[in-house]
Amino acid sequence: MKVFFASSTSEIEKYFPIYKLICKTIVEYGHELTRDWLDGAREVQKKHLKVNFNKMYEDIISSILDADVGIVEGTVKGLSTGHQMTIALERGKPVLFLHQNTGRDKFPFTVRKEQAPLFVDKTYHHPEETPELIKDFLDLHKKGKRIRFNLVLSPEEEKYLAWASFHYKKTKTGFLKEMIQGRIRNDTKYQSSFRKQKLTG
Numbered sequence: 001m002k003v004f005f006a007s008s009t010s011e012i013e014k015y016f017p018i019y020k021l022i023c024k025t026i027v028e029y030g031h032e033l034t035r036d037w038l039d040g041a042r043e044v045q046k047k048h049l050k051v052n053f054n055k056m057y058e059d060i061i062s063s064i065l066d067a068d069v070g071i072v073e074g075t076v077k078g079l080s081t082g083h084q085m086t087i088a089l090e091r092g093k094p095v096l097f098l099h100q101n102t103g104r105d106k107f108p109f110t111v112r113k114e115q116a117p118l119f120v121d122k123t124y125h126h127p128e129e130t131p132e133l134i135k136d137f138l139d140l141h142k143k144g145k146r147i148r149f150n151l152v153l154s155p156e157e158e159k160y161l162a163w164a165s166f167h168y169k170k171t172k173t174g175f176l177k178e179m180i181q182g183r184i185r186n187d188t189k190y191q192s193s194f195r196k197q198k199l200t201g
Contacts, residue, residue, distance in 0.1 A: 001142055004034045004067040004088070006060075008078035009041045016042055018127045019073055022098070025131045026071065029138055035063035064088050069141050070095040071134060089115040092173040096120045096137040098130060114174050151176075 003026050007019050019038055026033060037059075044051055064070065070088045074081055074097055088095050089111065095118060111119045122133045153161065165172045184190060 001031050001068040001138065002034050002066055003031050003138070004063045004070045004084075004093075005038075005072070006070065006081055006084045007073040008076035008081050009045065010078060011076050012038075012042055012045055015073070015076060018130070021127055022071060022073055022130055022134065025134050026138070029135055031138060034066045035059060060084060061087065064093065065091065067093060069093060069138070071098065071137070072096070073098050075100045089118055090171045092118065092171060092177075094118045094120070094137075094141050096122065096134065098122055098124060098133065100124060112169065114170050 005019075005023055005026065007015070012019070016038070023033060023036070023038060043049065064084060064087050067088070070085070070093055072081060072085055072095060085095055085097070097120065099121075100123065120137055122137075124130055124133060161172050161175065164170070164175050168175065170178070
């Protein structure tokens with residue numbers, strides 16, 4: 001699977017070893033990072049290099065859109081980290097949120113009800129605990145393979161989908177999936193066909 005990794009860079013020197021361990025673990029389990037940015041970010045901090053923030057933002061968004069799932073280390077709070085999680089969840093990407101904080105120190109991030117199944121919140125106390133948490137998360141979503149396809153809408157259809165997403169407080173993807181699931185439950189022809197397949201299979 002393709003995985004995007006995010007964390008705050010404000011204390012990158014202190015947390016670099018754990019960030020690096022997470023990325024190494026993802027690759028060692030046979031998955032692909034959509035953006036390998038850690039070493040470059042560390043170099044920028046050390047040498048006070050200039051950053052093209054527009055280009056960096058484009059790269060971050062592309063890495064999220066290209067990913068199947070996301071893993072975020074959120075011990076150090078940051079608006080950028082929260083923004084990346086929001087984008088991922090709105091687009092139906094499962095996210096593993098790793099952090100060392102608990103209670104009042106926990107990352108101030110609110111997950112909408114319909115996004116809750118996509119969001120996994122795990123506290124760890126020692127870096128060596130993270131590989132197992134990562135493996136469990138990746139294995140869980142590897143089993144549930146998803147099929148992607150392009151959907152072309154008319155302007156009127158897109159207008160309604162945008163309205164419904166806002167009005168019912170759901171992602172566009174979540175709203176469409178809910179409609180399909182409802183149709184599956186109520187389509188007697190499909191249910192009848194499915195039962196026949198089970199009897200003859």
